[in-house]
Amino acid sequence: MIDIIEKANKEALEIIQNGQPTLIGLGVAGEVIPGMAKDLFLHAGPPITWEKMSGPLKGGVMAGLMYEGLASTPEEAAEYAASGKLRFEPCHHHDAVGPMAGIVTPRMPVWILENTAYGNRAYCTLNEGLGKVLRMGAYGPEVIKHLQWMESVLYPVLKETIEIHGPIDLKTMIAQAVQMGDEAHNRNKAATSLLIREIAPSILKTSFSNEDKISVLEFLNSNDHTFLNLSMPAAKATLEPVGKVKYSTIVYTMARNGTEFGIRVGGLGNRWFTAPAEIIDGLFFPGFTKEDANPDVGDSCITETLGIGGFSMATAPAIVQFVGGTPKDAVRYTTSMYEITTEESKAYKLPPLNFRGSPTGIDIRKVIETQVLPIINTGIAHKDPGVGQVGAGIVRPPMACFEQALEAFVNLLEDKGLLED
Amino acid sequence: MSVNDLFKQELKVVNLGLKSFYSDLKSQGVTTVQVNWKPKAGGKKNMLSLLSKINKVKQS
Numbered sequence: 001m002i003d004i005i006e007k008a009n010k011e012a013l014e015i016i017q018n019g020q021p022t023l024i025g026l027g028v029a030g031e032v033i034p035g036m037a038k039d040l041f042l043h044a045g046p047p048i049t050w051e052k053m054s055g056p057l058k059g060g061v062m063a064g065l066m067y068e069g070l071a072s073t074p075e076e077a078a079e080y081a082a083s084g085k086l087r088f089e090p091c092h093h094h095d096a097v098g099p100m101a102g103i104v105t106p107r108m109p110v111w112i113l114e115n116t117a118y119g120n121r122a123y124c125t126l127n128e129g130l131g132k133v134l135r136m137g138a139y140g141p142e143v144i145k146h147l148q149w150m151e152s153v154l155y156p157v158l159k160e161t162i163e164i165h166g167p168i169d170l171k172t173m174i175a176q177a178v179q180m181g182d183e184a185h186n187r188n189k190a191a192t193s194l195l196i197r198e199i200a201p202s203i204l205k206t207s208f209s210n211e212d213k214i215s216v217l218e219f220l221n222s223n224d225h226t227f228l229n230l231s232m233p234a235a236k237a238t239l240e241p242v243g244k245v246k247y248s249t250i251v252y253t254m255a256r257n258g259t260e261f262g263i264r265v266g267g268l269g270n271r272w273f274t275a276p277a278e279i280i281d282g283l284f285f286p287g288f289t290k291e292d293a294n295p296d297v298g299d300s301c302i303t304e305t306l307g308i309g310g311f312s313m314a315t316a317p318a319i320v321q322f323v324g325g326t327p328k329d330a331v332r333y334t335t336s337m338y339e340i341t342t343e344e345s346k347a348y349k350l351p352p353l354n355f356r357g358s359p360t361g362i363d364i365r366k367v368i369e370t371q372v373l374p375i376i377n378t379g380i381a382h383k384d385p386g387v388g389q390v391g392a393g394i395v396r397p398p399m400a401c402f403e404q405a406l407e408a409f410v411n412l413l414e415d416k417g418l419l420e421d
Numbered sequence: 422m423s424v425n426d427l428f429k430q431e432l433k434v435v436n437l438g439l440k441s442f443y444s445d446l447k448s449q450g451v452t453t454v455q456v457n458w459k460p461k462a463g464g465k466k467n468m469l470s471l472l473s474k475i476n477k478v479k480q481s
Contacts, residue, residue, distance in 0.1 A: 001481070003480050365475060368472060406471050406472075
């Protein structure tokens, strides 16, 4: 006999271990994302209104409005966003995830993934590269021009490429990458290389001009974060079915909107538990300091929720040059995550820990009991709209999210009469 | 081994709790490690109460 929570968590971990995230194609957000509409923009993290959005989210929305042709200047865009003509909903409510601001507009091209073990899908935009980009809240003319190139050249070439190539098993690709020094959140150098190696022949077989094919290959190769927008939906597709496992205490979402951090727990369904997002401890680009930093933002910590990203930093010692700390710290971060997780991944094995599986299945009970919070490595956006990325670092969620979730869980059990007297 | 015998040889100390004991020993050249330990739920009474309740969940 096991208790109903242990039974539910066993099911949740089976779902996570058996998930098969697979890249099946590309499409346009407005046509393929469930519930997407012309007057709807998606954003990272838990629900938020325009008034409460932080700088990077506002900047991303403004860039999105100019990209969609609904505004021609930043001022017009801000006015439009505040007018009530546009609705805002979390990516996570539409089977999607978005890095940093996570803005998804109807015209944007997206990767389409399917968890072939459970039949659910996940969507994510294509990564724009580093620097002045929409996801970091930048909205200058160069940002919009680059998004237009992505729509008119990158997207059609990659769409035809995947049609020619056929589905790509991303679980195996991520498993290989974590044995090559990636942790699949802020270091995606190996996975991006593996992806290019896999699809390059199919890119050459497409019907586009050599000029277009070369520009696509050059862009993919120039951007080590290309694969981030695949590792994120891979994690989302793997974890999403956990949201339907009644009485599971396993976390299946962690996400931030730049103002609040939110978590969702299997047995508590779609309910968010939120608290103010933390300021990130990190390394800043020349000319920027902690004073410039926006609080934690983005859906990218879905990778940590799966047990990769910061949870697997031991396998990616080189990442400390980007997010701070030492390789010894990276090992310490990973080993401490076994304190709050339920199993070790059967797929994602970490060579520096004698091929131990990554820490998998965050249990809210363990977080509260040990007071050890999940570790997240992340980019840092400027707090003002229009600037962009200013650094990268390490952050943890607020404990209050887990405390609220535990209280709600106990209340649920009490209401259902499932606690012994 | 008696306690007195223990103090006749080199001490290697594992310290649990207040870090100042670890720091004092270290400053005297004693081999020592500090265990990264916190009381359950950080000693927060409301959280301890919730953990106690959730541990009484019924069998399936």
